Amino acid sequence: MLKIFRRLGKKEVLMICISLVFVVTQVWLDLKVPDYMSQITLVVSTPGGALRDVWVEGGMMILCSLASAVLTVIVGFCAARVGAGFSHRLRRDVFRRVESFSMEEINGFSTASLITRTTNDVTQIQMIIAMGMQVIIRAPIMAALAVSKMASKHWAWTALTGGLAVAIIIMIASLMTYAMPRFRRIQTLTDNLNRVTRENLTGIRVVRAYNAESYQEDKFEEANVDFMTNNLQVHRAMQLMNPVMRMVMSGLSLGIFWIGAFLIEAAGPAEKLVLFSNMVVLSRYAMQVIMSFMMLTMIFIQMPRVAVSVKRVNEVLETEPKILDGDVEESPAGVVGEVEFKNVSFKYPDAEEYILHDINFKAKRGETVAFIGSTGSGKSTLINLVPRFYDATEGQVLIDGVDVREYTQESLRNKLGYISQRAVLFMGTVASNIAFGYNGKPPADDDEIRNAVRIAQGAEFIENMDGGYEAQIAQGGTNVSGGQKQRISIARAIARKPEIYIFDDSFSALDYKTDRELRNALRRETDGVTCLIVAQRIGTIRDADRIVVLDEGNVVGIGTHKELLQSCDVYQEIAYSQLSKEELGA
Numbered sequence: 142m143l144k145i146f147r148r149l150g151k152k153e154v155l156m157i158c159i160s161l162v163f164v165v166t167q168v169w170l171d172l173k174v175p176d177y178m179s180q181i182t183l184v185v186s187t188p189g190g191a192l193r194d195v196w197v198e199g200g201m202m203i204l205c206s207l208a209s210a211v212l213t214v215i216v217g218f219c220a221a222r223v224g225a226g227f228s229h230r231l232r233r234d235v236f237r238r239v240e241s242f243s244m245e246e247i248n249g250f251s252t253a254s255l256i257t258r259t260t261n262d263v264t265q266i267q268m269i270i271a272m273g274m275q276v277i278i279r280a281p282i283m284a285a286l287a288v289s290k291m292a293s294k295h296w297a298w299t300a301l302t303g304g305l306a307v308a309i310i311i312m313i314a315s316l317m318t319y320a321m322p323r324f325r326r327i328q329t330l331t332d333n334l335n336r337v338t339r340e341n342l343t344g345i346r347v348v349r350a351y352n353a354e355s356y357q358e359d360k361f362e363e364a365n366v367d368f369m370t371n372n373l374q375v376h377r378a379m380q381l382m383n384p385v386m387r388m389v390m391s392g393l394s395l396g397i398f399w400i401g402a403f404l405i406e407a408a409g410p411a412e413k414l415v416l417f418s419n420m421v422v423l424s425r426y427a428m429q430v431i432m433s434f435m436m437l438t439m440i441f442i443q444m445p446r447v448a449v450s451v452k453r454v455n456e457v458l459e460t461e462p463k464i465l466d467g468d469v470e471e472s473p474a475g476v477v478g479e480v481e482f483k484n485v486s487f488k489y490p491d492a493e494e495y496i497l498h499d500i501n502f503k504a505k506r507g508e509t510v511a512f513i514g515s516t517g518s519g520k521s522t523l524i525n526l527v528p529r530f531y532d533a534t535e536g537q538v539l540i541d542g543v544d545v546r547e548y549t550q551e552s553l554r555n556k557l558g559y560i561s562q563r564a565v566l567f568m569g570t571v572a573s574n575i576a577f578g579y580n581g582k583p584p585a586d587d588d589e590i591r592n593a594v595r596i597a598q599g600a601e602f603i604e605n606m607d608g609g610y611e612a613q614i615a616q617g618g619t620n621v622s623g624g625q626k627q628r629i630s631i632a633r634a635i636a637r638k639p640e641i642y643i644f645d646d647s648f649s650a651l652d653y654k655t656d657r658e659l660r661n662a663l664r665r666e667t668d669g670v671t672c673l674i675v676a677q678r679i680g681t682i683r684d685a686d687r688i689v690v691l692d693e694g695n696v697v698g699i700g701t702h703k704e705l706l707q708s709c710d711v712y713q714e715i716a717y718s719q720l721s722k723e724e725l726g727a
Contacts, residue, residue, distance in 0.1 A: 145266065145451050145458075148231065153223045160219045160274050167212040168283045170205045175425035177202040213275075220274035228267035235259050235457050243464040244530050245490045250457070253336035258457055261331060262450035269440070269447040276440050280433035287426045287433070297404070298423050301396045302430055305389050309434050312385060313441050316378055323375045324445035328453060330368040337364045382438045390431045397424045464529050470552040472541030478506035478556075478640040478671040480527065485536035487522060495534070496522050497694045502687070506640075509664075509672040511682035513715060514691035520675045521562060523691070524645050527673065528557055540641070558634030560647040562675075564626035566618030571603055572610040575632045593636035596662045598655050599628035623650040631659065635667070642667075644674040648681050656681055679716050688712070 149157075177198045239247070239255055247255070288302065341348060341357050348357050401420035405413050485500040497519045504510040512520045525531055526538050529545055538545045545553055566574050575590050590610065594600050602625055606612035618626045627650045634642060642663075648656045660681070663672070676682045683702040690698035690705060690712045698709030705712040 144455055145231070148234070149223075149227060150230070153227060156219045156223050157274065160216045160223075161278055163212045163216050163219075164275075164279045165282060167209050167216070168279060168286055170209040170212070171283070172286055172426070172429065173205050174202050175422040175429075177205070178422055178425060216275055220271045223274065224267045224271035227270055228263050231266065231454065232259055232263050235263065235454060238458055238460070238462075241462045241464075242460070243462060243532075244525075245463055246460055249490075250460075251332070251336065253339055254332040254453075255457070257328070257332050257335055258450075258453050262328065262453050265443070265447050265450040266454065269443055272440060272443070276436045280437045283433040284430050287429045297400050298397055298427070301400065302393065302427050305393055306430060306434065309386070309389060309431075309438075312382070313438065316382065317441060317445055319378055320375050321445040321448065323371055325449045326371050327368070327375065327446060328449050330364070330371055334361075334364045334368050337361050386431070386435050386438060390428065390435075393427050393431060394424055397427055464532060464550065466549045467544075467547035468549065469543055469547045470549055472543055472556075476541040478669070479539075479541050480504040480510075480641060480671060480673065481537075481539040481542075482523075482526075483537045483539065485523075485526065485533045485538060487519075487526065487531065487534045489531075495694060500536070500696055502689050502696070502699060504671050504673060504687070506671055507669045508686040509674065509684075511674040511676060511685035511688045512691060513676060513679075513682060513688060513712070515711075515715070517693075518691040519694040520691055521645055524643055524673060524675050527641070527643060528554055528559055556640045558637045558639035558642045560627075560630050560634050560642070560644050562645040562647070562649075564618065564623070564630040564647075564650070566614050566621070566626055566629060568616045569614055570608075570611045571606070571614060571629065574614055574629055575636050577633050589636055590632075592666075593632040594628075596635050596659070596666050597628045597632035598659045598662065599625070599632055603629075624652070624655070627651060628655075628659075635663075639670065641671045641673065644672065644676075646675045646677060648674075648676060648678070653680060660684070679719050 181195055181198045181202075236259060239259070250258075284306070288299065288306075337360055341361065348354060397420060401416065401423075405416045405420070408416050481503040482500045485497060486495050487497040488495040500523060502510065512523060514520050522531075526533050527540070527545065529550065532546060540548070540553065540556060567577065572587075572590055575593060587610070591600070594603055594610075603610060603612070614620065614629075618629075621629070627647060631644075631647060648659070651659065656678075657680070672685075674682055674685065679702075682688055686701070687699060688702060688705055689696055690709050692711045697711050698705050700708065706716060
């Protein structure tokens with residue numbers, strides 16, 4: 142818990158200190174009110190008491206109450222500022238840390254869990270800070286000062302209040318022991334509920350296509366019932382606090398008056414009035430003590446869940462990324478757009494089997510090198526080692542003669558134009574999506590965007606959209622077709638003007654005609670840029686300078702289309718499954 146609060150800024154710590162002074166003052170003012178009540182009781186009970194004295198003491202009570210109210214507002218303002226500011230910075234830090242994660246760390250947490258940690262868990266921490274500054278600080282001070290004032294009156298009243306306070310503390314500790322593991326489970330179940338909901342919404346078309354609504358409803362209901370059941374168990378236990386606290390308050394009031402009755406009866410005539418006055422003020426002090434514990438109870442109900450949230454947020458913040466920056470920002474002079482794999486082998490974290498085995502090839506500037514193989518042969522895994530989504534387990538991946546691990550990640554990725562297997566668009570306009578990749582470079586102007594779209598064969602459909610280049614793209618690009626998303630993604634990479642293009646099966650959603658025209662335009666307009674293409678279709682890669690054939694993570698052939706048709710059985714099998722001998726020119 143303390144780890145996360147070390148992230149508080151200097152201004153926030155200062156505001157907390159100021160709030161502490163105001164809280165102490167506020168408590169002192171609140172505890173002065175019973176003293177004035179005692180004086181009024183004495184004046185009213187004493188024969189010949191002056192009405193003026195009642196007005197004076199009553200006026201002081203009102204002034205103390207008003208001053209306490211003003212200080213409460215100030216402390217509430219400070220608490221809100223500290224809570225909101227801290228949660229803002231915490232969300233930013235969590236987001237930045239997640240941005241620095243490799244795919245290994247992201248997969249380790251899961252997307253649904255990272256979303257919950259960035260939103261729900263941080264909100265829990267914000268609430269406890271805002272409430273804590275007003276309650277956690279105030280309640281112990283109030284209880285300590287009230288008990289100290291009671292101790293000066295009579296030991297019996299103090300013992301009664303202290304005994305009941307200890308009983309409340311034991312009850313709270315027992316409930317927290319019971320609730321902590323269940324609150325931890327609530328956060329896990331929240332992740333699960335988010336995951337099921339996200340899966341259903343993301344895959345709604347598949348769900349409907351297979352009439353699987355009832356199956357998904359059952360799946361969601363199971364997650365929802367688990368969540369509800371766990372919540373009910375916790376809140377049933379926590380609900381014991383309210384009746385117990387009310388019973389304690391009522392019992393304490395009764396006990397104070399019961400003890401007072403015995404003390405007054407046994408006292409002399411001169412002491413009876415003083416004891417009666419003390420009994421009135423002590424009942425007020427006792428209520429202050431119990432109210433302090435009631436306020437603490439509200440916090441303790443939240444504390445187990447907040448403790449779990451703090452732990453989950455700390456797990457993200459303390460996870461060190463496996464992909465670390467090197468110190469190289471510029472490649473050697475005269476070497477541009479060169480990619481080389483040297484004895485590269487790779488296996489996923491915690492996996493036993495290698496996915497890639499001893500991969501060797503070199504792509505020189507301006508060359509097009511394609512990768513083909515059966516499903517699961519390691520094509521996409523191989524290509525993902527270039528932008529360092531993962532690092533090679535063995536061997537080296539070189540860009541312009543430098544190991545990719547020696548580059549800073551920003552300088553490495555500024556060299557690349559990456560088009561993913563699954564086209565990803567962001568909410569915004571067509572133009573903003575195309576100009577997305579300008580980190581570290583001047584932003585694209587309209588002419589650059591239009592030229593990139595023209596090369597990507599997207600000008601016709603974009604200019605026919607309502608708003609053209611300023612047409613709105615929905616979240617995830619749901620308002621455009623798969624082929625349109627692919628072309629916008631390709632235009633985004635072209636507008637970046639990289640040294641190396643990486644096409645991870647990026648032509649799969651295009652028809653053969655558009656595929657051919659796009660590749661011809663790329664070859665013509667981006668002369669001197671290296672292209673790495675992962676593809677399933679022979680037609681997409683047959684004109685490549687070199688084709689690397691993969692089978693179960695091994696390179697089983699490297700050459701041109703014609704050479705591989707003669708020498709590589711795996712390539713022949715793939716080629717003849719798609720095209721006839723006449724179409725292949727064999």
